[in-house]
Amino acid sequence: MGLSRRAFLAGVGGLAAAWGVSTQVLGQSLAAPLRPGDIPTTLLQTIKLSAQAARGSYRILLAGAGEEFIPRYDLLGREADSARTASRRSLIYLAHLSDIHVIDAQTPARMDAIQSVAPELFTDACRPQDTLTTQVLASVVDSVVDAQVSAVTGAPLACALSTGDSADNLSQLETRWYIDILDGKEVTPNSGDPARYEGPQVWAEATYAYHPDDPSGDVYGAYGYPTIPGMLEAAVTRPVTSQGLPVPWFAVYGNHDATFMGTFRPDPSLYAWAVGGRKAAVADALAPTWLQGYASDLSVAQQAINTLRQRLGLQPGMRVVTSDPQRKMLERTEFMQAHLESPAIPGPVGHGWTQSNIDTGETWWSAEITPFLRVFGLDTCNMAAGADGAVPEDQFLWLRDQLARCEADGVMAIVCSHHNSYTLENDATPVTGGQRLVHAEEFISMLLDYPVCVAWLNGHTHINTVTPHRRGTDPGGFWEITTASCVDFPQQQQLVEFVDNRDGTLSIFVTALDHAAPPTWTPGDFSQVGLASLSRELAANSWLADPPLRAGSPLDRNVELLLPAPFEFNTITDEALETQQMAARARLMAHGGQS
Amino acid sequence: MNRRLLSGVALAAGLLLTGCSQIDALQPVSGGPITTVRNATYVVLVDQQVPIKVAPICEEAADAFLCIGSTLDGLEITATAKATAPYDLTIEVGGEVIFTGSAEQVLSDALLEES
Numbered sequence: 182m183g184l185s186r187r188a189f190l191a192g193v194g195g196l197a198a199a200w201g202v203s204t205q206v207l208g209q210s211l212a213a214p215l216r217p218g219d220i221p222t223t224l225l226q227t228i229k230l231s232a233q234a235a236r237g238s239y240r241i242l243l244a245g246a247g248e249e250f251i252p253r254y255d256l257l258g259r260e261a262d263s264a265r266t267a268s269r270r271s272l273i274y275l276a277h278l279s280d281i282h283v284i285d286a287q288t289p290a291r292m293d294a295i296q297s298v299a300p301e302l303f304t305d306a307c308r309p310q311d312t313l314t315t316q317v318l319a320s321v322v323d324s325v326v327d328a329q330v331s332a333v334t335g336a337p338l339a340c341a342l343s344t345g346d347s348a349d350n351l352s353q354l355e356t357r358w359y360i361d362i363l364d365g366k367e368v369t370p371n372s373g374d375p376a377r378y379e380g381p382q383v384w385a386e387a388t389y390a391y392h393p394d395d396p397s398g399d400v401y402g403a404y405g406y407p408t409i410p411g412m413l414e415a416a417v418t419r420p421v422t423s424q425g426l427p428v429p430w431f432a433v434y435g436n437h438d439a440t441f442m443g444t445f446r447p448d449p450s451l452y453a454w455a456v457g458g459r460k461a462a463v464a465d466a467l468a469p470t471w472l473q474g475y476a477s478d479l480s481v482a483q484q485a486i487n488t489l490r491q492r493l494g495l496q497p498g499m500r501v502v503t504s505d506p507q508r509k510m511l512e513r514t515e516f517m518q519a520h521l522e523s524p525a526i527p528g529p530v531g532h533g534w535t536q537s538n539i540d541t542g543e544t545w546w547s548a549e550i551t552p553f554l555r556v557f558g559l560d561t562c563n564m565a566a567g568a569d570g571a572v573p574e575d576q577f578l579w580l581r582d583q584l585a586r587c588e589a590d591g592v593m594a595i596v597c598s599h600h601n602s603y604t605l606e607n608d609a610t611p612v613t614g615g616q617r618l619v620h621a622e623e624f625i626s627m628l629l630d631y632p633v634c635v636a637w638l639n640g641h642t643h644i645n646t647v648t649p650h651r652r653g654t655d656p657g658g659f660w661e662i663t664t665a666s667c668v669d670f671p672q673q674q675q676l677v678e679f680v681d682n683r684d685g686t687l688s689i690f691v692t693a694l695d696h697a698a699p700p701t702w703t704p705g706d707f708s709q710v711g712l713a714s715l716s717r718e719l720a721a722n723s724w725l726a727d728p729p730l731r732a733g734s735p736l737d738r739n740v741e742l743l744l745p746a747p748f749e750f751n752t753i754t755d756e757a758l759e760t761q762q763m764a765a766r767a768r769l770m771a772h773g774g775q776s
Numbered sequence: 777m778n779r780r781l782l783s784g785v786a787l788a789a790g791l792l793l794t795g796c797s798q799i800d801a802l803q804p805v806s807g808g809p810i811t812t813v814r815n816a817t818y819v820v821l822v823d824q825q826v827p828i829k830v831a832p833i834c835e836e837a838a839d840a841f842l843c844i845g846s847t848l849d850g851l852e853i854t855a856t857a858k859a860t861a862p863y864d865l866t867i868e869v870g871g872e873v874i875f876t877g878s879a880e881q882v883l884s885d886a887l888l889e890e891s
Contacts, residue, residue: 229889243889251822255830260848644811649831729883730811734818736831 183755184763192763200771210770211763215271215335220328222676223248223693224739228700230721230728237405242718244700248739250333250690255649256744257686258656265682270758271336272593272687272750273554276325276428276694277675278343279599279640280666281318282437283359285352285372286311286380287417288508290455292442293381294464294498297389300400304725306442307381308668309391309401312416313716314349315370316698317667318362319423320713321674323697326427329769331678333690337765340428340550342558343532344640345435345599346666350442351510352455356519360532364523365425371417373503378413384462384500391719406722407704412715415707422709427772428765431533431558434544435599435641436570438516439562446564446611451510458504466498513564514539527772533558545576547583551761553753554679555587559598563618565609570600570641571618577627584631591748593679594634601639601663602648625650628659632747636689637661638677643669643726645693645733647740660689660742670720670728672696673738681750686743693738810834813841813863816879817855819886820867824874826853 184192193211197204219225229245252261282305285291293307310317329338343363348355358368373379381387388399393409396402437443441451461467511519517534524530531538533546544560557580561570572580580596587594605621619627628634629652636659637650643666651658664675676692698713706714721728732738814834821828832845832853841863843855851870857863863879 230887232889245889253831254828254848258829260829646811729880729887730815732883732887734815734886735822736818736828737815 184759188756188760189763192760196764196767200767202767202771207767207770211766215337215762216330217332217335218330220330220332221324221697222328222332223673223695224250224332226695226700228671228695228717234405236407237403238724239405239407239722241702242700242721248693248735250692250739250741251735252741252743253647253649253736254743256651256656256658256660256742261682261686261688261743262684265684265686265688268683269334269680269688270683270755271331271334271762272679272681272753272758273339273551273761274331274334274336274676274678275339275550276328276341276426277638277662277664277677278321278325278341278430278667279638279664279674280346280435280643280668281321281343281359282314282346282349282666282668283318283355283362283370284311284314284349284668285354285358285370285508286382287371287373287378287460287502288350288352288354288455288505289457289460289502290350290352290441290451290508290510292461292467293390294387294461294467297387298464300389300725304723305668307390308723308726309393309406309719310668310716312370312378312382312413313712313719314668315358315362315368315421316416316709316712317672317696317716318359319421320696320698320710321667321694322362322365322423322426323710324674324694326424326772327697328676328692328694329427331676331690332692333678334680336678337762337769338428339761339765341426341430342556342595342597342638343430343432344597344638344664345433346437346443346640347432347435348516349437351438351440351447351516353509353511353515353519354507356438356511356516360519360523362421362423363426363430364527365423367420367422369418369420372505372508376418378417379500379502380460381462382413386498387462404722404724406719409704409715411707412712416712419707419709424773426527427769429528431529431546431548431556431597432520433533433558433597433599434516434560434562436562436568439513439560439564441510444566444568446566447510447512455508455510456504456506458502459499460502461498462500463498513544514542517544545579552757553591554593554595555583556595556597557583559596561598561600561605563607563609565611565615567607567609569604569607570598571605571607571620572598572624573615574617574619577619577624581627581630584628584634587633588631591752592633593747594631596628596634596637598637598639600641601646602637602650602661603646604641632657634659635679635687635744635747636677639663640666644731645671645673645675645737647691647737647742649742657745660744662689662691662742663737665693665731665733667696668720669726669731670717670723671732672717672720673732681746681753683750685746687746687750689742689744691738691740691742809859809861809863810836810841812883813855813857813865813879814843816863816865816882817843817867819882820865820875821853826869826874828853
């Protein structure tokens with residue numbers, strides 16, 4: 182049974198006052214039943230490479246047919262009852278973002294030139310689209326706003342969960358830009374010289390990089406990448422505006438938010454390099470100097486000499502660039518602190534982290550999204566070395582305790598981390614020792630002990646992937662849902678909705694979400710959405726990044742993931758759901774939506 | 777040894793000196809060959825409208841990949857592939873071969889506009 186008329190009116194009055202919207206308009210809107218909409222997602226339209234190459238091997242992108250939901254029964258062990266579509270109700274509808282990778286492409290701390298040494302090993306050191314990440318993120322925000330009403334049930338979007346690698350390289354600027362875009366502020370994604378781009382994409386000797394002004398002398402030109410004069414200037418000098426996410430959003434650490442290049446333990450010599458005025462143009466400038474300076478077992482004198490040479494730019498292959506103190510690299514807690522420096526709307530302030538995290542140094546958190554759903558944000562980064570991760574034992578024990586509480590309280594749980602089960606094997610520990618690291622098998626086994634844990638959201642591999650984890654031979658378990666990135670093709674994120682089928686089963690609908698920029702870039706379009714569209718096209722042609730693999734399969738994109746209900750869902754009343762959805766709809770209306 | 781190669785050697789040595797002996801950990805985050813085989817298998821199964829109950833789970837053997845799943849009507853799905861590019865793939869459902877070809881080609885074709 183749903184809300185009584187009296188409860189409805191009281192709710193409308195309270196929400197109208199809270200969000201500063203008209204009681205009458207809000208009341209009329211909320212009185213209308215939830216209706217699924219034809220929202221612009223990959224259900225309606227996908228993005229494909231053109232069959233014919235435009236130049237050399239280079240292809241443009243085109244709109245393709247939509248992809249319907251495919252039901253997956255791996256955890257149910259049988260086909261689902263077709264009658265479920267008539268009676269189901271939404272428990273929560275949310276957005277899953279990951280691997281945003283906002284990049285300050287001009288920072289001296291970015292080791293672009295390393296790509297020339299081993300292109301297949303360092304595919305992310307210098308991408309053609311590196312200067313366009315803020316435009317893409319703003320376009321992601323647009324797509325989430327467009328998808329604020331569920332295509333399955335019409336339920337309003339309740340929150341967004343971002344599973345790490347939000348910044349690319351510990352940078353204060355990158356972190357601020359990403360937070361501000363999700364919060365709805367304007368940024369100008371430039372550093373150093375305010376009037377022009379300085380970096381390998383205009384340096385002739387950097388033949389490993391794409392030079393949009395004239396690619397004839399680089400590897401990308403040989404592939405067929407186009408000449409796009411003016412792209413770099415437009416990318417870094419024009420402000421990027423954002424309407425902001427319409428819902429509260431939460432974030433966890435990724436390895437690129439915690440370590441240098443997402444791999445190395447941060448070192449004080451790197452901090453000076455980031456704010457200095459010299460940047461390596463070719464690999465020769467990197468290997469014999471910086472890396473030796475970074476090595477821990479050189480003599481103090483040799484380290485000092487190396488540091489001096491590095492700071493003075495005496496090694497060959499260095500270029501002078503405009504220094505910028507804003508390129509400062511963040512210390513461990515400063516990343517969390519940056520999230521606390523954000524407005525109450527969309528909120529929450531801290532985006533998962535609180536002052537308590539700053540005080541204790543604990544980098545993980547929990548949040549009660551609704552009275553019947555808790556989210557747990559882990560930090561699986563390895564601060565010793567390596568891109569992959571693990572679960573430190575203190576977090577493992579904390580999460581186990583939290584899941585036991587969820588079980589006792591009859592509350593569903595979602596676990597968020599950056600690393601996924603395929604990349605949770607990093608066993609590197611500091612030479613000074615450290616706590617035990619829990620790896621994938623043990624972690625999955627623990628999650629399976631708690632049926633209330635129905636989903637594990639993560640990223641890291643930049644590949645759409647859905648993985649079932651079954652509890653023994655009986656039906657049941659949880660779904661691991663890994664989304665692609667905003668930087669590599671397909672530049673897709675996800676919508677995730679948890680639906681009670683009222684037949685003892687739960688469906689988790691996952692929808693791949695392209696960002697809102699047009700599939701096909703119009704040459705010369707340097708508008709904000711134009712640059713976002715161009716970014717996707719450049720990424721789609723990056724043979725180093727293996728775009729066909731990263732798109733995932735149809736079983737990883739638009740899917741209905743079924744599993745037995747973790748508990749009797751009749752403990753969640755219709756009245757409670759309606760109250761929750763009214764609040765969410767009022768928030769969306771205040772943001773400017775139509776819900 | 778040319779200068780570039782020297783740089784590469786020095787770079788690798790530098791990485792070792794950092795205390796990180798996990799050169800493997802430096803590899804770009806990606807799925808690798810087993811994901812190529814997995815994804816291609818799924819593309820083929822969906823394309824051929826195989827009624828999947830358990831999507832094949834892939835494991836790596838000595839020089840090959842083996843993926844095993846099942847259909848809603850109880851047939852076994854198996855996919856086998858060589859462990860070297862372009863990952864020649866064979867998919868069987870209930871013992872009947874439904875596909876042979878390159879896993880890489882399957883994924884590349886899936887990304888192209890429909891002709």
